[in-house]
Amino acid sequence: MAETSEDMAETDAMVARYSVVRALAIVGDTWTILILRAAFAGTHRFSDWQNDLGIPKAVLASRLERLVENRILYKRPTQSGGKRMEYFLDEAGLELWEPLAAMVRWSRHWYGEEGHHASWFHHKTCGSDCDLILSCDICANPLTFYNTYAEDGPGAGLEPRIVPHSRRRANSAIRHGDDAFGSPEALTLFGDLWAPAIVATAFRGGRRFNDLVTYLRIPPLVLSMRLKELIAMDVLTRRTTKESDSYEAFHLTRKGLDLFPYISMLAKWGDRWRGDADGVPLVFQHRDCGHNYKPHFRCSACGDRLHRADVVFLDPLARS
Ligand SMILES: [Zn+2]
Ligand SMILES: [Zn+2]
Numbered sequence: 536m537a538e539t540s541e542d543m544a545e546t547d548a549m550v551a552r553y554s555v556v557r558a559l560a561i562v563g564d565t566w567t568i569l570i571l572r573a574a575f576a577g578t579h580r581f582s583d584w585q586n587d588l589g590i591p592k593a594v595l596a597s598r599l600e601r602l603v604e605n606r607i608l609y610k611r612p613t614q615s616g617g618k619r620m621e622y623f624l625d626e627a628g629l630e631l632w633e634p635l636a637a638m639v640r641w642s643r644h645w646y647g648e649e650g651h652h653a654s655w656f657h658h659k660t661c662g663s664d665c666d667l668i669l670s671c672d673i674c675a676n677p678l679t680f681y682n683t684y685a686e687d688g689p690g691a692g693l694e695p696r697i698v699p700h701s702r703r704r705a706n707s708a709i710r711h712g713d714d715a716f717g718s719p720e721a722l723t724l725f726g727d728l729w730a731p732a733i734v735a736t737a738f739r740g741g742r743r744f745n746d747l748v749t750y751l752r753i754p755p756l757v758l759s760m761r762l763k764e765l766i767a768m769d770v771l772t773r774r775t776t777k778e779s780d781s782y783e784a785f786h787l788t789r790k791g792l793d794l795f796p797y798i799s800m801l802a803k804w805g806d807r808w809r810g811d812a813d814g815v816p817l818v819f820q821h822r823d824c825g826h827n828y829k830p831h832f833r834c835s836a837c838g839d840r841l842h843r844a845d846v847v848f849l850d851p852l853a854r855s
Contacts, residue, residue: 549693550752552816554805555735555798556728560697561605561809562634562801565708565726566590566598571624571631572715574608575848579621588711606808607631627808632843633832634804637797638716638725639848640667645790646718654835657847663836664849669796670833670840674824680738680787680795682822689814696752697728720768725797729753729761734770734791735798742784770794799830 550556562568569588570578578584584595599622602608607628610620624631636656643655654664669678712722724730732751741750744762748755762785765771770791775783787794799819806815821828832841 548695548752550696551750552690552692552694552813553732553735554802554809554816556697556732556751556805557809558634558801558805559728559731561601561607562631563726563728563731564598565722566594567602568635568638568722568726569708569711569715570595570598570602571607571628571635574622574624574628575632575635579623580613581620581622589707591707602628627804629843630804630807632846633800634797636667636832636846636848637800638721641793641797642716642718642721644793646716646721648717655849656841657849658834658836658839658841659845659847660839661834661837663834665837666835667796667832667841667846668835669799669830671821671824671826671828672831673826673828674821675833675838675840676821676823678795678799678821678828678830680792683819683828684822685739685817685819688816688818690811690816692813692816723764724768724770727761729757730765731794731798731801733758733761733765734787734794735801737771737785737787737791738795738798742786744783744785747785765791796830796832803830 562571566588569590570584573584573587578587581595581599584590585592588595599608599610603610603622605627606625608622609625610622613619613621639655647655654666656665656667657663658665670676671678708726709719709722712719716722716725729751732753733747736747736750741747744755744758747753747758753761762771762773765785766773768790769788771785772788773783774786802817802819818827819829820826832846833839834841
């Protein structure tokens with residue numbers, strides 16, 4: 536018995552290498568998302584984040600430190616000299632525009648007053664307000680959950696489980712969800728490691744309780760709580776077969792399936808910035824063209840590939 540439980544403890548500590556989870560270990564945090572959104576809107580100074588977000592000083596300091604350690608922000612002394620520092624998006628931070636844009640897009644789409652038909656982005660190159668279309672870098676056609684699949688890549692295997700920050704509900708952070716994402720609910724979803732990881736695993740076919748426990752090594756109690764929340768948000772729906780309750784499975788709703796661009800962009804960022812010498816854990820295939828792809832966004836108005844510097848976020852936070 537002792538040997539078995541020791542084996543289990545050993546196994547429990549290991550989890551499939553997964554770029555989405557690696558990315559979430561950094562960006563699956565409410566305050567971090569708000570800090571980054573503000574950074575993209577031009578915030579550089581500690582005091583500005585503090586005043587704009589009402590974030591406790593110690594929390595802000597620890598988040599900034601982590602973002603600097605992970606080369607998402609870099610700091611340098613202010614022009615005026617002295618000990619004060621300013622923070623700027625580093626290369627890895629700048630490339631987070633794609634997951635962030637995907638968060639904004641999803642939130643405004645499902646929670647914005649203007650509903651599904653509003654355009655939340657402006658493409659400077661063509662001059663149109665637009666939506667973002669997740670597209671294949673090889674054939675340029677749209678990517679969806681239905682026309683893509685993932686296979687093990689060279690870096691597939693196991694790694695020690697990432698221990699998430701304890702999620703004390705950052706209620707003071709979630710209050711900002713209305714401004715940043717049109718809904719506190721959206722920020723609750725994105726500002727977490729587990730909820731997006733569950734959605735990502737559902738995209739990969741892990742839809743039963745035990746599949747999710749096995750794949751993510753998520754504590755069952757935590758999983759129960761998150762599933763309840765995701766069902767309440769109408770991201771997942773619970774289905775049981777007639778034969779047996781034990782065949783209960785969790786399926787993505789339309790709203791859940793619309794998180795595909797977000798999960799895809801998290802995986803891309805995780806591959807690029809949280810990878811190691813072994814290579815990517817997963818490769819993604821586009822059925823329509825038969826190639827390995829990397830996703831990028833195209834403009835719904837002109838069809839061109841969108842580059843960060845040419846896209847303006849038309850949400851209230853970016854305007855302020
Ligand atoms: Zn393609
Ligand atoms: Zn355009």
